[in-house]
Every structure is written in structure tokens, then in C-alpha cells.
Amino acid sequence: MKKTGPAKNVSRHKPSSPPDQLLADVAFAQIEEMIITRKLPPGSMISESQLAVEMEMGRTPVREALQRLRQIGFVETLPRRGTLVAGVDIRQQLELLEVRRPLEELVAQVAGVRATPEERTHLLKLAKEMMTAAERGDTKSWIRIGGEIHHAEVYATHNSMLITSMLPIHAQSRRFWYHHIVQNRAYVEGAQLHSNVLKAIAAGDGKRATAAVQELMQFIERFTRSALDTF
Structure with a gap:
């Protein structure tokens, strides 16, 4: 057996x-x-x-x-x-901008040096997509692409501390913009200023990227203060 x-x-x-x-x-x-x-x-x-x-x-x-x-x-x-x-505190947005401004400049400078070729190509693609959304007055796409731009920029720094610091700041910014951009309708100007930053990063031009970020942040501060005036 x-x-x-x-x-x-x-x-x-x-x-x-x-x-x-x-x-x-x-x-x-x-x-x-x-x-x-x-x-x-x-x-x-x-x-x-x-x-x-x-x-x-x-x-x-x-x-x-x-x-x-x-x-x-x-x-x-x-x-x-x-x-x-939680509610959206417009005055807190101005405080947030004080922190955000120098960090955004640092993001642009570091990303301009460290971004991979694929990341640079992606940034240019996002710049075009935001302009298209702005020209169409497509608020939802404009905001969504703005979030993708912030994500792509900070990850292109390849710096974990910058990523950790910027993600919550950008989240608060997106929340504020989603509500107030509909009233202000500054789509095209905002898209063009974002595009200038992205193109400078993609070109690896730190000086131009810093100048573009400064212009963008001035626009964002004006936008925020105009919302405060109507609050």
C-alpha cells in the first residue's frame, strides 16, 4: 500500500x-x-x-x-x-501670506535647480492648462489645476521639509480661492502670473523665478485684501 x-x-x-x-x-x-x-x-x-x-x-x-x-x-x-x-478667516489669510511669501520664493529657486526633465515638462503642461481654464472661465478646473501646480512645484524641490511645510499652506489657499475667485473673477491675471513662475522654474532661471513669485504674491495679497474690504 x-x-x-x-x-x-x-x-x-x-x-x-x-x-x-x-x-x-x-x-x-x-x-x-x-x-x-x-x-x-x-x-x-x-x-x-x-x-x-x-x-x-x-x-x-x-x-x-x-x-x-x-x-x-x-x-x-x-x-x-x-x-x-472651520470657517474661512480672511484676516488669517493675510497672516498666512507673510509665511508663504518667502517659502514660495525658496520653492521656485530650489525646484528650478532640482526638477527633473519630466517635472519641467509637466510644469509647462500645467501652465497651459491653467491658461485654458482661465480663458474659459472654468472656475472648478482653474482651482483644481492650481492645486496640481502647487503639488508639482513643491515635489520638484525634492525637499521633504519644504513639502511638509507647503502642503497645508496651499490647502488653506485653495479653500480661500475657491470661494472668492467667483466674486473677483481674476482668472486670467492669476493664470498668467502662475504661468510665469512655472516657465521660469522649467527654464532653471532662479532669478526670473524669484521675480515671478514676487509678482504672483503681490497679486494674491491684493486679491486677499479686496476680499477683506467686501467682507
């Missing part, structure tokens, strides 16, 4: 679900966009369980995403009430 070896334990693995950290990143991006576009308007209460259902994930990554959003000032935690979408 032929002996048989021990039976092999054949386990049937279920498809693994994404780790909570990855889901938290997804939740962060989605909730951030909801707040920026006012799908979750200022002053509204956020339900972790409802968001988890909408995004088809557990409450743990949603809770972690909300913690990160609290760190950048998008939400507030109220004792015994829950999580509240």
Missing part, C-alpha cells in the same frame, strides 16, 4: 483590503476636497459614520483623516458635539 505524505494545508486567502494608512490618505483627500468645494460648508457638523458609509471604508481611517484636517485648520473638535467644519 502506497504511503501518502501529510496532507498539504491549502489555505484560501481572501483578497486583502488596503491598509488603514492608505485608506486614511484617500479619506483625507476626499474630505479635504469636500471642504474646499463647500460640499461640507463652514459651520456644518461632520459625522464620522456617515462619511465612512459614503466613502465605503471603516471609521478608523476617517477618524485619522479628520485628525490631520484639524492640524491644518480645516475642522475643529467641539467637546460633546463632534467635529465642525
